[in-house]
Amino acid sequence: MENVIIIGSGPAAHTAAIYCGRADLKPLMFEGMMAGGVASGGQLTTTTEIENYPGFPEGIDGSALMLRMKKQSLNCGTTIQTSTINKVDLSVNPFKVFSGKQSFTTHSIIIATGATARRLNIPGEDKLWQKGISACAVCDGALPFFRNKTLVVIGGGDTAVEEALHLTKFASVVKVVVRRDVLRASKAMQDKFFRNKKIEVLWNTNVIKTIGDNSLENLEIKNNQTGKESIIEASGLFYAVGHTPNTDFLEKQIKTDKSGYIITKPGSTVTNIPGVFACGDVQDSKYRQAITAAGSGCMAALEVEKFLNETN
Amino acid sequence: MENVIIIGSGPAAHTAAIYCGRADLKPLMFEGMMAGGVASGGQLTTTTEIENYPGFPEGIDGSALMLRMKKQSLNCGTTIQTSTINKVDLSVNPFKVFSGKQSFTTHSIIIATGATARRLNIPGEDKLWQKGISACAVCDGALPFFRNKTLVVIGGGDTAVEEALHLTKFASVVKVVVRRDVLRASKAMQDKFFRNKKIEVLWNTNVIKTIGDNSLENLEIKNNQTGKESIIEASGLFYAVGHTPNTDFLEKQIKTDKSGYIITKPGSTVTNIPGVFACGDVQDSKYRQAITAAGSGCMAALEVEKFLNETN
Numbered sequence: 002m003e004n005v006i007i008i009g010s011g012p013a014a015h016t017a018a019i020y021c022g023r024a025d026l027k028p029l030m031f032e033g034m035m036a037g038g039v040a041s042g043g044q045l046t047t048t049t050e051i052e053n054y055p056g057f058p059e060g061i062d063g064s065a066l067m068l069r070m071k072k073q074s075l076n077c078g079t080t081i082q083t084s085t086i087n088k089v090d091l092s093v094n095p096f097k098v099f100s101g102k103q104s105f106t107t108h109s110i111i112i113a114t115g116a117t118a119r120r121l122n123i124p125g126e127d128k129l130w131q132k133g134i135s136a137c138a139v140c141d142g143a144l145p146f147f148r149n150k151t152l153v154v155i156g157g158g159d160t161a162v163e164e165a166l167h168l169t170k171f172a173s174v175v176k177v178v179v180r181r182d183v184l185r186a187s188k189a190m191q192d193k194f195f196r197n198k199k200i201e202v203l204w205n206t207n208v209i210k211t212i213g214d215n216s217l218e219n220l221e222i223k224n225n226q227t228g229k230e231s232i233i234e235a236s237g238l239f240y241a242v243g244h245t246p247n248t249d250f251l252e253k254q255i256k257t258d259k260s261g262y263i264i265t266k267p268g269s270t271v272t273n274i275p276g277v278f279a280c281g282d283v284q285d286s287k288y289r290q291a292i293t294a295a296g297s298g299c300m301a302a303l304e305v306e307k308f309l310n311e312t313n
Numbered sequence: 314m315e316n317v318i319i320i321g322s323g324p325a326a327h328t329a330a331i332y333c334g335r336a337d338l339k340p341l342m343f344e345g346m347m348a349g350g351v352a353s354g355g356q357l358t359t360t361t362e363i364e365n366y367p368g369f370p371e372g373i374d375g376s377a378l379m380l381r382m383k384k385q386s387l388n389c390g391t392t393i394q395t396s397t398i399n400k401v402d403l404s405v406n407p408f409k410v411f412s413g414k415q416s417f418t419t420h421s422i423i424i425a426t427g428a429t430a431r432r433l434n435i436p437g438e439d440k441l442w443q444k445g446i447s448a449c450a451v452c453d454g455a456l457p458f459f460r461n462k463t464l465v466v467i468g469g470g471d472t473a474v475e476e477a478l479h480l481t482k483f484a485s486v487v488k489v490v491v492r493r494d495v496l497r498a499s500k501a502m503q504d505k506f507f508r509n510k511k512i513e514v515l516w517n518t519n520v521i522k523t524i525g526d527n528s529l530e531n532l533e534i535k536n537n538q539t540g541k542e543s544i545i546e547a548s549g550l551f552y553a554v555g556h557t558p559n560t561d562f563l564e565k566q567i568k569t570d571k572s573g574y575i576i577t578k579p580g581s582t583v584t585n586i587p588g589v590f591a592c593g594d595v596q597d598s599k600y601r602q603a604i605t606a607a608g609s610g611c612m613a614a615l616e617v618e619k620f621l622n623e624t625n
Contacts, residue, residue, distance in 0.1 A: 016367045016604060023365055023455045025482035053335055055328045055607050056368055056378055058385035066368055073370035139615070143335040166622050170337035189623035268579030288612050292328060295367050296608020300600050303451070310478050311501035 002106050003029050005305050006098055007079075008086045009113030011043025012291045013281025015070035016298030017111045017305075022077030024306045029080050029107070031100060032071075036085040037117045037247040042067030044115060044282070045291055048140065049131060054291050066291075091254045094276050109276045109308055111301045112251070112263060116244035116282040116289070121155070125211035129238075133217025137289070138164035138239045142171055146216075147237045149173045153220060155208060156241030162186035162194050164241045169199040176233065177202045178222065211238060246283045255279075262286050270301040276312070278304050314418050315341045317617050318410055319391075320398045321425030323355025324603045325593025327382035328610030329423045329617075334389030336618045341392050341419070343412060344383075348397040349429045349559040354379030356427060356594070357603055360452065361443060366603050378603075403566045406588050421588045421620055423613045424563070424575060428556035428594040428601070433467070437523035441550075445529025450476035450551045451602070454483055458528075459549045461485045465532060467520060468553030474498035474506050476553045481511040488545065489514045490534065523550060558595045567591075574598050582613040588624070590616050 005021050007014050010032035021028035032041040040046045045063035052060040075081065082100070090097040095106040118136030120126060126134060135141040138154070142164075152172040154165045157179040163186075168175045175197075182204045184191055194200060203222065209230070210221035220235045246261045256264045256273040263272055263279040270278040280301040281294035317333050319326050322344035333340035344353040352358045357375035364372040387393065394412070402409040407418040430448030432438060438446060447453040450466070454476075464484040466477045469491040475498075480487045494516045496503055506512060515534065521542070522533035532547045558574045560567075568576045568585040575584055575591040582590040592613040593606035 012367060019365050019367055020451075024451075024479060025455075052389070053331050053611075054368065055324060055331055055382050055385060055610075056366065056373075058381050058388055061368075069370050070367050073367060076370055077364070139332075139336075143337075163619065163622065167336060167618070187623070190619075193622045193625070266579075267581075288615060290608075290611050290615075292604075292611045293608040296602075296605040296611075298367075299365075299602050299604045299608075303600060303602075306479070307475065307502075310475065310505050311499070313505070 002095060003108070004309060005029070005109045005111060006031065006105060006107040007111045007113060008098070009033070009043070009115060009281065009283070010041040010071070011045065011067070011113060011115050011281055011294060012070065013115070013294040013298035013301070014111070014113035015067070015074045016295040017113060017280060017302045018074035018079040019077045020299050020302030021305060022074060022079045024302065025078070026306065026309070027078060027080070029082065029105070030074065031082050031084060031086045033085040034083055037115060039117065041083065042071070044118070047131060050144070051140070051291065052143065053140065087250050089251060089254065091274050091277060096276065108313060109278070109305045111305060112277065112279040112283055113281045113298060113301070114247035114283050116246040116286070118240060118244050119242050121208070121240065121242065123208055123211055125213070129211050129213055129217045132215065133213060133236060134211065134238045134240070136240045138167050138241070139290070142168045142239070147171055150236035151176065151234045152237040152239065153178060153233070153235045154239045154241055157181060157183070158185045158241065159187060159190065160243070161241035162190050164239055165200055166194060166197065168239065169197050172199060175200050176235070178206045178208055179204055180207060180225065181205065208238070244282065244286065244289070248283060260286065270297055270304055276308055314407060315420070316621060317341070317421045317423060318343065318417060318419040319423045319425060320410070321345070321355065321427060321593065321595070322353040322383070323357065323379070323425060323427050323593055323606060324382065325427070325606040325610035325613070326423070326425035327379070327386045328607040329425060329592060329614045330386035330391040331389045332611050332614030333617060334386060334391045336614065337390070338618065338621070339390060339392070341394065341417070342386065343394050343396060343398045345397045346395055349427060351429065353395065354383070356430070359443060362456070363452070363603065364455065365452065399562050401563060401566065403586050403589060408588065420625060421590070421617045423617060424589065424591040424595055425593045425610060425613070426559040426595050428558040430552060430556050431554050433520070433552065433554065435520055435523055437525070441523050441525050441529045444527065445525060445548060446523065446550045446552070448552045449601070450479050450553070454480045454551070459483055462548035463488065463546045464549040464551065465490060465520070465545070465547045466551045466553055469493060469495070470497045470553065471499060471502065472555070473553035474502050476551055477512055478506060478509065480551065481509050484511060487512050488547070490518045490520055491516050492519060492537065493517065520550070556594065556598065556601070560595060572598065582609055582616055588620055
């Protein structure tokens, strides 16, 4: 019987593990085996240099940061299993979690399985991912690579508008590719967006090919009304088409929003099931940063400690 | 006219600065001159080794971590002034902030002035602060220094009970010094507390002197009913008597709770004044960790960026 099982291996999961470990809860972590389509360590392992994780003034490689966090979790007394939890039973406490044929019982669970950036499966996308194509303008936009270049954003929602505005600070031109002929962003944000002289909107348009050898150079686009195809310059392509939270394995046993994000009590990691806590991107479609995920991992650990004190 | 002024210099303030800087908002930070009674860098500068900040598997000195964050803020384009903001005018936007005779105008403000652990001004306390005396059991309890020793907690509220339970994992005995003859902690938590064989409560008791040469060794205590004084062994003394948020300079222009903590919309850093955001311990009496503060600093920066996009 475990005190706490942590599912995940990104900044939220490891911060939870560090705090649970130091509280002598002997946490058991399932870091997953290519769970959610990414290596253990989570989304940061798909990035290169991270300049905005506080404490590393010269920046740090995403995978290197996650290796440091993993080492710290182990130092603090975490047991880490490299397997994926593919099923849970939250109907009774102690809870059960399953990894293939193995099963485990636990008094509490921290879900930190993250979210996976949606891709569009455009030809060339795989090859140029993180070589000009990014799913996070806030994370990557300020990199020297993108300065004074033509950058392209795909999407028509709040995120697309925010990311385009963010990128105007670095780019020479920001082209926003919108599939329809309307934006789904707030009015106030749209005003600023349409006033910005660096922004150009390509309505009714799809990107149909990404072109480049070692890094992104051009995009082939198609107007989905006229059928006209053309090639545009693009040193950066930012997807603002949403993320998919990794919650399928929960089989609707826990309350989520309509996109599948776990609903937590605002300002906490408390879910609708006492003893089950959620942190990081699996419950956050808004901030989605390594440092916010880490902060919420700490909150989950402190809430688990309190829960165990009150119930056992 | 500034886009954003950041008041404070702890993990919340510097994370906000890193993100605002990278968003090209050219943040101006006032790190303070012994504001709240601590050096710039905030409460972490009063600690020694930090083992629970994710990313540093071997631990890091509190002041060293804050110097790294400060360097990162500067690298990202933050201007830092070493002076204290002692007055603000939030009645109109652009807001005004004052440092002595200097005044500045700004479209937005991030308040990250933190909180200061209350001290009891017991004789010997100053000399032995962080040499056996700590204001955070979760931060310091697991340090080797405190293992298998007699540890003492002062306080009678939820925090005191939680911290005592936390310390039982490392200590041989935990003595809880309670001024009155009753605890103000939740029933569920008290059950676990009174069942724990390592915990001993000293009711109606005050600590009147802390004794030790290079580190804490003994406490002189006094029963405030009988007047009886005695000396007890103590390798650690943990204050759980609350913190004072550094909000006096706001002169009640912003909504706070009765203890003076700024009230933010849960799960955000939004205050009751549009354009003024609060992050870190100045709005958090619950988690109070470096990593949670840093996470909320990032949230504040993203919220400022959105606010400026929507209003300017």
